[in-house]
Amino acid sequence: MKTDLTDTTSSKINKALVLGRRAIGTPAVGMVLTLVIVTDEENAYDALKAANDASREHPSRTLVVIKRASRSPRDRAKARLDAEVRLGADASTGETVVLRLYGEVAEHAQSVVLPLLLPDAPVVVWWAVNAPADPANDPLGSLAQRRVTDTYAAEQPIQELTGRADTYTPGDTDLAWTRITPWRSMLAAALDQVVCEVTSAEVEGEEFNPSVELLAMWLADRLKVPVRRSTSQGPGLTSVRMQSSSGPIILDRPDGSLATLSIQGQPDRAVALKRRDTAELIAEELRRLDPDDTYASALRFGLDRLDEEAKVTAPQEPVAADPAPEPAKAPAKKAPAKKAAAK
Structure with a gap:
């Protein structure tokens, strides 16, 4: 009607x-x-x-x-x-x-x-x-x-995300954060299966995608390890690689639908990690109306701090050593003079 x-x-x-x-x-x-x-x-x-x-x-x-x-x-x-x-x-x-x-x-x-x-x-x-x-x-x-x-809908998503951190008030949330809920759940479940200490991580995804930045900040905030970000063609988030004391832990989703979870010493497993539509994201946000403290903690970690730690832990390119000086050559001995012919 x-x-x-x-x-x-x-x-x-x-x-x-x-x-x-x-x-x-x-x-x-x-x-x-x-x-x-x-x-x-x-x-x-x-x-x-x-x-x-x-x-x-x-x-x-x-x-x-x-x-x-x-x-x-x-x-x-x-x-x-x-x-x-x-x-x-x-x-x-x-x-x-x-x-x-x-x-x-x-x-x-x-x-x-x-x-x-x-x-x-x-x-x-x-x-x-x-x-x-x-x-x-x-x-x-x-x-x-x-x-x-939804910072993803902004003209400059990364600058918008920085602004959200500056003006955060309990009760604020963003659909860019809601999009990574399955990723966070899967990574937390993977770490529960092994006894290890994570030493570093890398998050790969589309450039200027706020969900990639939020996932990297969440990992750095919760694990207290340096997190590196790399760019891919997408769609969205494509992979997370964590280096641990028991070996690498990799969650890879190249097609935006099906992901592969790889843990050292265990067989690879296919997991459903489909990109969700807006209706599912809104429905998830309406399930809870209390402040999201985890989002606030990850958001306040800050993009600047993430950049600084990435620079500190970035692999240094080997500097070419100065060529060693060539050893000095000994002076050539003069050939003995021929004896004068006898008279």
């Missing part, structure tokens, strides 16, 4: 939600949280599809906030709110409200969202694109217990 509202208000949207639930025969509200998605018109469809898929595991009221750019000063002066209310089969297992904000009202999105939040239910804000520099101090982010960003 869909209801379109033009030039509306938050109170009219709430009324449309109540009338819609009665029309489809589900007056009881069974949502467990409110998910606020901040995106643009181009990425709204994909973000909403991922949220609808995740709602099968976490029934929620989904509010999609789309700030429409004003093309002229006259448009900026005219504030307008359009909404599309979806219930029933059109909203999967929850409720969906698509909000399009025009003019000055786009600068005060929190005043539109606040009356639509479910009472006594946690709030999660997800910036699908164009996340603020400081999510916790953003007007919408201040309404939420959990704030989800």
Whole structure:
């Protein structure tokens, strides 16, 4: 069931939600949280599809906030709110409200969202694109217990990741961190199988991929060993190699689907390590609403510190030794003069 509202208000949207639930025969509200998605018109469809898929595991009221750019000063002066209310089969297992904000009202999105939040239910804000520099101090982010960003969608992912470390607040998380959950689980399980001491590690993956950086920082932070990063053609993360006292431990995934775990003294094993879609990542983040201390510790380890340790432990190129001086040659002996012929 869909209801379109033009030039509306938050109170009219709430009324449309109540009338819609009665029309489809589900007056009881069974949502467990409110998910606020901040995106643009181009990425709204994909973000909403991922949220609808995740709602099968976490029934929620989904509010999609789309700030429409004003093309002229006259448009900026005219504030307008359009909404599309979806219930029933059109909203999967929850409720969906698509909000399009025009003019000055786009600068005060929190005043539109606040009356639509479910009472006594946690709030999660997800910036699908164009996340603020400081999510916790953003007007919408201040309404939420959990704030989800995605540095992979930024124009400069590595610089964005550094900014996340500078402004981290408990409750912040990033989908670049969520993407490496299977890798972290597999590496931790591999280390549980052998009694050894890890001395160094290497993480290989695409250039400018924040997940590669986060996995390297997590290993360096937890194992207290130098971690080197290397570049590959991808897709995403491709391999992790750890040198230990019992031999190398290698987790290699060249095709983005199936990985091979190699441990010294044990047969190689094929493990499923498929790249997950956005719906699975969002569903994982909604399972826990408490601060992620492991993410905070890895993030605060810092890219600069990782670079410094990599430089210290980088293999030094052999310097060519100065050629040894040639031994001095002994002066050549003069040939004896011929005796003068006898007279």
